[in-house]
Amino acid sequence: MGNASNLAFILIVAGVSFVALLVLGIILARLYTRANKERAFVRTGFGGEKIIKDGGAMVFPVLHEIIYVNMNTLRLEVRRANDQALITKDRLRVDVTAEFYVRVKPDNESIATAAQTLGARTQRPEELKELIEGKFVDALRSVAAGMTMNELHEQRADFVQKVQQVSSNDLAMNGLELESVSLTGLDQTSIEHFNANNAFDAEGLTSVIAAIESRR
Numbered sequence: 001m002g003n004a005s006n007l008a009f010i011l012i013v014a015g016v017s018f019v020a021l022l023v024l025g026i027i028l029a030r031l032y033t034r035a036n037k038e039r040a041f042v043r044t045g046f047g048g049e050k051i052i053k054d055g056g057a058m059v060f061p062v063l064h065e066i067i068y069v070n071m072n073t074l075r076l077e078v079r080r081a082n083d084q085a086l087i088t089k090d091r092l093r094v095d096v097t098a099e100f101y102v103r104v105k106p107d108n109e110s111i112a113t114a115a116q117t118l119g120a121r122t123q124r125p126e127e128l129k130e131l132i133e134g135k136f137v138d139a140l141r142s143v144a145a146g147m148t149m150n151e152l153h154e155q156r157a158d159f160v161q162k163v164q165q166v167s168s169n170d171l172a173m174n175g176l177e178l179e180s181v182s183l184t185g186l187d188q189t190s191i192e193h194f195n196a197n198n199a200f201d202a203e204g205l206t207s208v209i210a211a212i213e214s215r216r
Contacts, residue, residue, distance in 0.1 A: 070122040086144040097185030114175030
């Protein structure tokens with residue numbers, strides 16, 4: 001009887017231990033969070049900041065907080081037209097549509113910067129665009145102001161390259177890098193959108209009217 005009791009006790013202990021280990025394994029598996037090529041994350045809290053772009057890490061409720069960072073390339077379209085059109089070196093207005101292809105730079109420092117400055121916006125392109133569109137508009141305006149309208153038409157590649165150079169430094173402050181810029185639309189703004197009370201527009205309007213009269 002003694003041996004039978006001992007055996008039963010051992011089996012019970014073994015069974016309880018197995019169930020406990022199984023439950024513990026399931027819990028740990030649920031707490032283990034993985035990163036992949038499309039999405040990295042930054043874990044903060046207990047143990048300090050940890051950037052995960054390959055593999056994974058344990059994330060414990062209350063002790064940790066994670067911010068996901070989208071590593072995909074995002075297409076952000078910027079359009080400036082009519083009264084918001086760009087003003088060129090020769091004081092003319094041009095309607096411009098440009099596509100900016102951006103992504104979070106795939107290094108630990110940039111991922112951490114993107115998580116801190118952009119948060120979940122990298123997961124939502126429209127919200128990201130709202131935040132950084134001003135950087136692109138400033139670059140477009142700055143470069144357009146140094147080129148005539150004819151130069152913009154004839155030297156599109158130079159225009160795009162200069163816009164890319166101007167934008168890159170500002171984007172780096174958010175952990176982003178600019179892969180490319182595509183100029184998909186470029187045309188002279190309709191004359192009705194020139195403001196005669198604006199000094200730049202008045203000068204450009206004079207040039208446009210003179211050109212029209214000359215052709216007549």
